[in-house]
Amino acid sequence: MNIPLLFGHSCNYFIFMKIKFCGAAREVTGSCHLITLENGTKILLDCGLYQGGDDDGRSVEGSTPAGNPMQGFNEKWHFDPKEIDFLVLSHAHIDHTGRVPKLVADGFKGKIFATNATRDLCTIMLMDSAKIQESDAEYFNKKRKNLNDPEKTPLYTTADVYGVIDRFCSFNYEEWFHIHPDVKVLFRDTGHILGSASVNLVIQEGDRSIRLSFTGDIGRPNRPILQDPMPMPEADYIICESTYGDRIHDSAPNELEQFLQVVHHTCVEKKGKLIIPAFSIGRTQEVVYILSQLHFAGKLPKIPVFVDSPLAVNATQVFISHPECMDEEIHRYLIDAEDPWGFNGLTYVRSTEGSKALNNIDKPCIIISSSGMMNAGRIVHHAFNNIENKRNTFLMVGYCAPNTLGGVLRSGAKSVHIFGENLQVLADVVMMDSFSAHGDQEEMYNFLSNQKATAQKIFLVHGTLDRQEKWRDYLQEQGFKSVDIPTLGEEITV
Ligand SMILES: [Zn+2]
Structure with a gap:
């Protein structure tokens, strides 16, 4: 898939930015996408926990079947954490943030960018996640102690979470900020949970700029409590969720x-x-x-x-x-x-x-x-x-x-x-x-509809393959030119 695409702009030359899908690829949890710029700068979008197995992604009875490619997902990386320069979070749900303490423990030394509310929620939710993992490991080990099974260790501990908290740099919605001289970011409300945002990047490579937007999870209009989702600024490339891409919710x-x-x-x-x-x-x-x-x-x-x-x-x-x-x-x-x-x-x-x-x-x-x-x-x-x-x-x-x-x-x-x-x-x-906190097919399409003229390609993530295929077909019927469903670990050059 490493075929460079020619930009549809006035000037004809190639730009070699890469996007690697490191989680939530043909799966719903474990959101994690790596952008590598031409100059080698690495930006991670989300760092979520896979929640299909036990809490640390290992197979348990009745959950992750043997042979599932997601088995052991939470314990390994599709990149070297030490090489990541920046982490940008879309929202605080654990399937988008739950491996951040492990990322830091494994060598990530950069800043974590999030909305103000996401930062506040992460502080308590990651601590809670660590406590759950510690107590589940303790409970599992106590229950299994006579069965000679290997001891379970938590993926990370509450002590690891303290290493995360002072890395946060938080911003309000609708405020462009630079995470790097060549990269600016805008958070825009997606109405999914408190603090949830689409992550909209403008990346300068030479005299060109690439607009890349990541939807995070798309919420629903007219729900109590939260604001309605707001469409993203027009983008060239979009990483889009697919949770309910094949269905319409009850009214x-x-x-x-x-x-x-x-x-x-x-x-x-x-x-x-x-x-x-x-x-x-x-x-x-x-x-x-x-x-x-x-x-x-x-x-x-x-x-x-x-x-x-x-x-x-x-x-x-x-x-x-x-x-x-x-x-x-x-x-x-x-x-x-x-x-x-x-x-x-x-x-x-x-x-x-x-x-x-x-x-x-x-x-x-x-x-x-x-x-x-x-x-x-x-x-x-x-x-x-x-x-x-x-x-x-x-x-x-x-x-x-x-x-x-x-x-x-x-x-x-x-x-x-x-x-x-x-x-x-x-x-x-x-x-x-x-x-549901996730928009259905029609609601997600409404959220994306302002992108039809500019989007060169949409990458679908965060959905099961059957739903993603229907979501892709629907988007193409509605006039989106190119919609891909990347696999786990696939790296695409744009
Ligand atoms: Zn979510």
Whole structure:
């Protein structure tokens, strides 16, 4: 594929910039793309964790199948971390940032550029990720100690995260800044999570400039809390996500009603537990916001609601600190409300003991817990303890990569492997994709439509191949000239 492309500009000569796809290539997690300029400068876009196996990407039962090219992904690099000059992050989700502590531990010495909110979220989310990896390794080793299996070591520790924090340089949206004399960057809001941005680069090589834009994850218009996604400046080359490139989401108007029906069926009719896997920051607040609307409208049955997440409490302050990421109405609500993410009957559970105590509750309740894809964190314990009870319901409100526990449940599996045990799926599994933080085909196309005249090539990343092929076909039908689906490790010269 190393065929230089002739630029469609007035002057005829070749420019040899390279883009290497080092993660989320024909996969949904592990976002990581390397740009190498003609002068050798190396810029990494995202440095995410692959979340299809166990938390450090090694194969576990029921997840990454043997022979999967992603096996061991999190432990190795498609480049030398010491050679990377700059890292630019699109947003704080762990599948876009979760290997940054390892990158630093393995020799990266440069600056990390992100929006202000992404920097703030990374500080707490990477620390949480390290704690999850430490405690999962400890739990795994304790459970397996009689089986003579090799000990599991965390991919990185909380100590490694301290090496990351002072490398951040953060900027607001809509503010061009230079990361190198020849490279300027603009963050523009994608409305996906707090602080999420497209990364728009203008790279000067000789007397030419190349415009390269990376969508990061594209959010959805008209959702509560966040701003609508904003189209990127016109670009020559685009690296674009593909998560829902093949489908249209349910429309939102019935969302509250549908949500209420699931609550009623599970907690009133079946007298069971409603368990909602959700990212601690972002989706959890959105679910709590909806529950509080139902509560204050007098529609929510009188059942206890638990947010089982040590991170969710800290999130309130981060949200209030970043009005630039949300619509005015919700920001005013956050400032004015006595308890913006709470209501009578809702309890935040910080401690491990408190989380374990939820197992002993034998009455209807709602538990919101992370991680959203159910590949790590407290939600795995809730699945272990509740999946074999038909009174319970797992309500899936976010995207789950196919090889994660959440993805396996979404596929309709009748049994799952959790902590080395085979469990029957007797609980109901209900999906509500209208909550998705990812735009669907039409929403992503609207986001990209201003690029038709300028885009020389679009590279599709962050999607399963079947969805990417449909997304590519759709974009080409709509008039985009050239759309590629690169493979993992492929390097393309432009
Ligand atoms: Zn994301």
